[in-house]
Amino acid sequence: MNAQVTxxxxxxxxxxxxxxxxxxxxVEDVSIDLFPGEVVGILGHNGAGKSCLMRVLSGAMAPNAxxxxxxxxxxxxxxxxxxxxxxVETIYQTLALADHLDAPSNLFLGRELKTRWGNLDDKNMMExxxxxxxxxxxxxxxLSDPVFRLSGxxxxxxxxxxxxxxKVKVLIMDEPTAALGPAETAMVADLIRQxxxxxxGIFLISHDMHDxxxxxxxxxxxxxxxNVGGYRxxxxxxxxxxxxxxxxxxxxxxxxxxxxxxxxxxLSSN
Amino acid sequence: xxxxxxxxxxxxxxxxxxxxALHKLSALFTLLMLVGLFAFGNAAFLSVGNGMTVLLQxxxxxxxxxxxxxxxxxxxxxxxxxxxxxxxxxxxxxAVKAGIPVPLGMxxxxxxxxLCGAVNGIVVTKMRITPFxxxxxxxxxxxxxxxxxxxxxxxxxxxEAFGKLGNGSLFxxxxxxxxxxxxxIFPGIPYPAILLVVVAVTVAFMLHRRSIxxxxxxxxxxxxxxxxxxxxxxxxKLAAYVxxxxxxxxxxxxxxxxxxxxxxxxxxxxxxxxxxxxxxxGASLMGGVxxxxxxxxxxxxxxxxxxGLNMAGVSAFIQQIIxxxxxxxxxxxxxxxxxx
Ligand SMILES: Nc1ncnc2c1ncn2[C@@H]1O[C@H](COP(=O)(O)OP(=O)(O)OP(=O)(O)O)[C@@H](O)[C@H]1O
Ligand SMILES: [Mg+2]
Numbered sequence: 001m002n003a004q005v006t007x008x009x010x011x012x013x014x015x016x017x018x019x020x021x022x023x024x025x026x027v028e029d030v031s032i033d034l035f036p037g038e039v040v041g042i043l044g045h046n047g048a049g050k051s052c053l054m055r056v057l058s059g060a061m062a063p064n065a066x067x068x069x070x071x072x073x074x075x076x077x078x079x080x081x082x083x084x085x086x087x088v089e090t091i092y093q094t095l096a097l098a099d100h101l102d103a104p105s106n107l108f109l110g111r112e113l114k115t116r117w118g119n120l121d122d123k124n125m126m127e128x129x130x131x132x133x134x135x136x137x138x139x140x141x142x143l144s145d146p147v148f149r150l151s152g153x154x155x156x157x158x159x160x161x162x163x164x165x166x167k168v169k170v171l172i173m174d175e176p177t178a179a180l181g182p183a184e185t186a187m188v189a190d191l192i193r194q195x196x197x198x199x200x201g202i203f204l205i206s207h208d209m210h211d212x213x214x215x216x217x218x219x220x221x222x223x224x225x226x227n228v229g230g231y232r233x234x235x236x237x238x239x240x241x242x243x244x245x246x247x248x249x250x251x252x253x254x255x256x257x258x259x260x261x262x263x264x265x266x267l268s269s270n
Numbered sequence: 271x272x273x274x275x276x277x278x279x280x281x282x283x284x285x286x287x288x289x290x291a292l293h294k295l296s297a298l299f300t301l302l303m304l305v306g307l308f309a310f311g312n313a314a315f316l317s318v319g320n321g322m323t324v325l326l327q328x329x330x331x332x333x334x335x336x337x338x339x340x341x342x343x344x345x346x347x348x349x350x351x352x353x354x355x356x357x358x359x360x361x362x363x364x365a366v367k368a369g370i371p372v373p374l375g376m377x378x379x380x381x382x383x384x385l386c387g388a389v390n391g392i393v394v395t396k397m398r399i400t401p402f403x404x405x406x407x408x409x410x411x412x413x414x415x416x417x418x419x420x421x422x423x424x425x426x427x428x429x430e431a432f433g434k435l436g437n438g439s440l441f442x443x444x445x446x447x448x449x450x451x452x453x454x455i456f457p458g459i460p461y462p463a464i465l466l467v468v469v470a471v472t473v474a475f476m477l478h479r480r481s482i483x484x485x486x487x488x489x490x491x492x493x494x495x496x497x498x499x500x501x502x503x504x505x506x507k508l509a510a511y512v513x514x515x516x517x518x519x520x521x522x523x524x525x526x527x528x529x530x531x532x533x534x535x536x537x538x539x540x541x542x543x544x545x546x547x548x549x550x551x552g553a554s555l556m557g558g559v560x561x562x563x564x565x566x567x568x569x570x571x572x573x574x575x576x577x578g579l580n581m582a583g584v585s586a587f588i589q590q591i592i593x594x595x596x597x598x599x600x601x602x603x604x605x606x607x608x609x610x
Binding site: 058060079080081084090092094095096097098099100101105106109110111112114118119120162 | 478479480483484485488490492494495496500501558559
């Protein structure tokens, strides 16, 4: 059963977020929320502002206006470290890997494991990296190669592993399967389900309708920087979502597809 | 088979990147070839005394090169090291001349170098000026200051104690010759060489075993990724520039001590030797690639070339031409390999 129905509080709320670059309004007055154990799909055309919105939550980008609330507190993420400290982990669309470092160094970049003397504990990091990477891809070898020599899929697996290795409450996945083969994509889908069952909240950005309908509990659609609708996944069809993405509005005369059930009023669909 | 070789080479060289290790091996090979060549041309080249001379000459380029490597690894460049060397040396000289004890005066010189580096780092990280421009400015500022505070005149008669660091050596053994005059059995290991080894080992340790080292590589590799991963990018870069400045200061002290004179005109174009040493040793000006050991080999290649060509009576102008070719060839060979 879903978390909202049981009346729990949102893990995170982003309220009236705004971000512009000169004249470009990347994110305009967007509000979204995320509950424990929920997967919320963030959809939209290229350049709709999905990544910008998520980067604000990651602490990678400062918003021009708006607040972020976690639990009862307003939080300000001035850096990615701030967000990570609050349990917000991100798989960036760009993967954010240091090309000349190997997989373990990337996995632990910024939070290296150290020995008693404060030296890098490369042995330990290698073992841990092997463990977590093999969970995602049992064929992952060449762990000590610099990551620029790895395939796109392997690089993506490292970025995913880095986000889930540490204690995560809110996971942001910006097109996490873009470079993955079918087997790895299925593995990531399983991972998402498992994390959800552990009570982790996930924002999933994806252009793959099949994945979205397969994994998400709820979707939020962005169109030219605006939030043009948030719906429970049972309320919509793929055509509805496509219409929202492309035109920014539902087809004429749209009604929730599961109209038999009572409409969800508490959801943010501004 | 090649995988096996890489596996063997990598742990030996203490680096993670095998192409890097390969580059280093070929640079080492070049160095040995040069030594062989010069030794063949002139037997005196291999004498202990000449070895010490090379060591001494190389120590200054080596110290500058190690600092330069740190900055280059972050994707930056430090054009100010030659001028900072002069400023630090003259500050130390002036201080000693003013009656300040030698160790304290020399420390002041190094501190001035570190301060210059700190200004570089702040201009690069806070004012967002590109490293090339920021350190070009510092190059002029430091040189101008050195000339201004000395009235462009060398400061001599600094006393025996001032010359100790640059001219003294450890384990110097002097015996009695058959003719009753003192005879040098072993010239000793010059202090500058010891200093160079200590600095090289320390910095190499920092780069490979401490998180700041890992962060330096990460920043040069992909600065945005490093930032998103929680690396304190600005603080790490600042540290790299401060270390480069401090090492330039140290090199300045060593050099002026060697001359027992503080020369505001010393070190012109040394930044280029330092960059050349790093690049010959496999550092990439794009950042993220390079090692202390590679730069040391690069510094020795330059030192040996200069010394050997000197002994062979080749003019300083021709030397420059040859070193210019070596730099280009070193980078070209490296590119050929990585294109493969
Ligand atoms: N750093 C930046 N500087 C200037 N403009 C930017 C920057 N980042 C994003 N933008 C602009 O903001 C808008 C939203 O970009 P964003 O990356 O959020 O899109 P997106 O929805 O993630 O698209 P995609 O599906 O292609 O990843 C775009 O018009 C983009 O050009
Ligand atoms: Mg995007």
